[in-house]
Amino acid sequence: MSEVKKIATRVSYGNALVELGNEHDDLVVLTADLAAATKTDIFMKAHPDKHINCGIAEANMTDIAVGLAATGKVPFASSFAMFSAGRSFEQVRNSIGYPHMNVKIGATHAGISVGEDGASHQCNEDIALMRTIPGMVIINPADDVEARAAVKAAYEYVGPVYLRFGRAAVPVFNDENTYRFEMGKGIVLKEGKDVTIVATGLTVPESMEAANMLAKDGIDAEVINIHTIKPLDEDLIVRSAKKTGKVVTAEEHSIIGGLGGAVCETLSEKCPTPVYRIGMRDVFGESGSAAALIHKYELDAEGIYRQVKEFLK
Amino acid sequence: MENLELQKTANEIRKGIVTAVHAAHAGHPGGSLSCADIMTYLYFEEMNIDPKDPKKADRDRFVLSKGHCAPALYSALAHRGYFPVAELETLRKLGSHLQGHPCMQHTPGVDMSSGSLGQGISVATGMALSAKLSNDSYRVYTLLGDGELAEGQVWEAAMFAGHKKLDNLVVIVDNNGLQIDGPITEVCDSNPIDKKFEAFNFHVITIDAHNFDEIRAAFAEARKTKGMPTAIIAKSIKGKGVSFMENSVAWHGVAPNDEQYAIAMADLEKVGEALCQK
Numbered sequence: 134m135s136e137v138k139k140i141a142t143r144v145s146y147g148n149a150l151v152e153l154g155n156e157h158d159d160l161v162v163l164t165a166d167l168a169a170a171t172k173t174d175i176f177m178k179a180h181p182d183k184h185i186n187c188g189i190a191e192a193n194m195t196d197i198a199v200g201l202a203a204t205g206k207v208p209f210a211s212s213f214a215m216f217s218a219g220r221s222f223e224q225v226r227n228s229i230g231y232p233h234m235n236v237k238i239g240a241t242h243a244g245i246s247v248g249e250d251g252a253s254h255q256c257n258e259d260i261a262l263m264r265t266i267p268g269m270v271i272i273n274p275a276d277d278v279e280a281r282a283a284v285k286a287a288y289e290y291v292g293p294v295y296l297r298f299g300r301a302a303v304p305v306f307n308d309e310n311t312y313r314f315e316m317g318k319g320i321v322l323k324e325g326k327d328v329t330i331v332a333t334g335l336t337v338p339e340s341m342e343a344a345n346m347l348a349k350d351g352i353d354a355e356v357i358n359i360h361t362i363k364p365l366d367e368d369l370i371v372r373s374a375k376k377t378g379k380v381v382t383a384e385e386h387s388i389i390g391g392l393g394g395a396v397c398e399t400l401s402e403k404c405p406t407p408v409y410r411i412g413m414r415d416v417f418g419e420s421g422s423a424a425a426l427i428h429k430y431e432l433d434a435e436g437i438y439r440q441v442k443e444f445l446k
Numbered sequence: 447m448e449n450l451e452l453q454k455t456a457n458e459i460r461k462g463i464v465t466a467v468h469a470a471h472a473g474h475p476g477g478s479l480s481c482a483d484i485m486t487y488l489y490f491e492e493m494n495i496d497p498k499d500p501k502k503a504d505r506d507r508f509v510l511s512k513g514h515c516a517p518a519l520y521s522a523l524a525h526r527g528y529f530p531v532a533e534l535e536t537l538r539k540l541g542s543h544l545q546g547h548p549c550m551q552h553t554p555g556v557d558m559s560s561g562s563l564g565q566g567i568s569v570a571t572g573m574a575l576s577a578k579l580s581n582d583s584y585r586v587y588t589l590l591g592d593g594e595l596a597e598g599q600v601w602e603a604a605m606f607a608g609h610k611k612l613d614n615l616v617v618i619v620d621n622n623g624l625q626i627d628g629p630i631t632e633v634c635d636s637n638p639i640d641k642k643f644e645a646f647n648f649h650v651i652t653i654d655a656h657n658f659d660e661i662r663a664a665f666a667e668a669r670k671t672k673g674m675p676t677a678i679i680a681k682s683i684k685g686k687g688v689s690f691m692e693n694s695v696a697w698h699g700v701a702p703n704d705e706q707y708a709i710a711m712a713d714l715e716k717v718g719e720a721l722c723q724k
Contacts, residue, residue, distance in 0.1 A: 203573060
């Protein structure tokens with residue numbers, strides 16, 4: 134296999150912010166003493182006057198962003214997912230969600246690919262938390278091309294958006310020249326008839342590879358990339374479920390309340406279908422390299438392949 | 447506006463508070479009455495606002511961080527002409543634009559939804575920062591309770607506002623000394639409040655919250671203060687103006703019944719009549 138370029142989506146976030154900042158005066162980027170880690174330092178170098186460091190105070194940063202949005206700015210409040218969605222949940226719920234403020238939350242270091250820092254910093258609950266807030270858009274991009282497009286789409290959209298990025302470098306599989314991001318629309322990466330794999334984030338290329346492995350066993354898997362978890366592309370998922378009759382979800386998140394939860398809720402109401410959820414199975418993560426953790430918790434191609442096979446037995 | 451006119455207006459705003467809470471059979475009269483004079487001064491004297499154009503871009507902003515005192519904000523807005531005073535009686539009722547806690551999408555003149563304590567001061571700080579970023583001249587005011595000061599986020603915001611030298615921000619603490627579970631000195635003492643804000647690099651002014659000379663002087667001093675935000679510690683009487691509610695923890699979040707309402711309104715009528723004799 135030829136060398137695949139790898140870029141962490143948090144880097145894509147920083148780069149996209151710079152491009153947006155070049156074009157738009159109303160953009161303000163906030164961080165809570167994590168400029169280097171969330172990659173807003175890339176923006177800070179380009180637009181120092183529009184980069185606000187709030188210190189280690191995520192709840193305050195979230196509401197500072199609300200004040201900026203209430204007075205016409207478009208703020209991107211940046212921290213680790215653990216703090217953006219976890220520590221600041223009530224700020225997001227009451228001051229961003231309830232008044233439907235035009236605040237963008239840039240949450241990096243989501244999921245277990247945080248790696249060595251361990252479970253305290255590996256947020257596997259953020260999608261579930263954000264999904265319960267009325268009007269919140271949730272985007273979990275899979276690679277650099279998709280992440281940069283998502284950041285720009287979030288800017289253009291008026292209303293709250295939760296953007297989820299990873300720490301670890303992940304393969305760039307989308308083609309910059311042909312890729313088109315449409316908020317709320319899933320992308321069928323491979324058509325199939327035996328099983329549907331609905332994936333998001335770093336499990337998308339892993340699911341594609343798993344589908345290739347399944348093909349060798351004569352199993353024709355359909356692979357769908359769901360970058361927007363809310364609003365969910367229900368029509369696409371229901372259509373695929375009707376065709377294949379079996380659905381597997383794959384995400385770097387708890388199997389409770391995330392993509393798997395969302396797909397189950399949709400299918401049980403609109404097209405009852407057996408579903409298997411791949412993700413963190415109601416456990417905390419641990420320290421280790423991102424690759425080792427993704428392998429251990431079976432979010433890599435090998436793990437997805439094994440679990441799909443088991444499900445289809 | 448002369449002090450006498452401000453006093454008369456504040457008395458009308460107090461009547462609106464009591465009437466709204468009585469009609470709702472619920473709400474927070476004590477802390478609403480304690481801040482009524484401050485609210486009167488803000489909405490009738492201090493702030494650059496236009497009830498006919500509630501969203502004008504260069505208006506001064508107000509965030510009621512102690513959002514449970516919505517009746518005071520609603521009564522001030524109604525008397526200032528943002529909506530009919532009669533609508534105060536719809537407070538907290540299904541379909542009313544007057545939600546239990548302020549909601550910016552429903553009520554004209556409300557600059558920020560609030561109610562979860564500790565968040566309003568952060569939002570106000572963000573608004574003040576926003577003005578600095580785009581060289582806008584509007585000022586930002588936020589009102590906190592003294593019990594609210596136990597919220598850690600208040601001090602995150604204070605640290606940031608002091609650090610950023612936001613001299614377009616005025617933080618007012620309605621220091622009535624009582625919170626829902628008892629006196630602040632017994633629950634979790636926030637004193638010394640002035641020294642805390644000084645330590646967070648605020649210019650601090652302590653006043654009698656019911657003396658319009660002191661209120662006027664404090665806001666004038668805040669305007670002249672450059673390079674740091676101002677905190678006005680307003681020593682107030684919870685339930686001010688209604689005899690049986692004054693300095694009583696019991697009236698934090700309880701509505702008067704019909705009999706109590708009649709006494710309360712009679713108290714306020716008496717104050718109004720005395721002011722008319724002046």
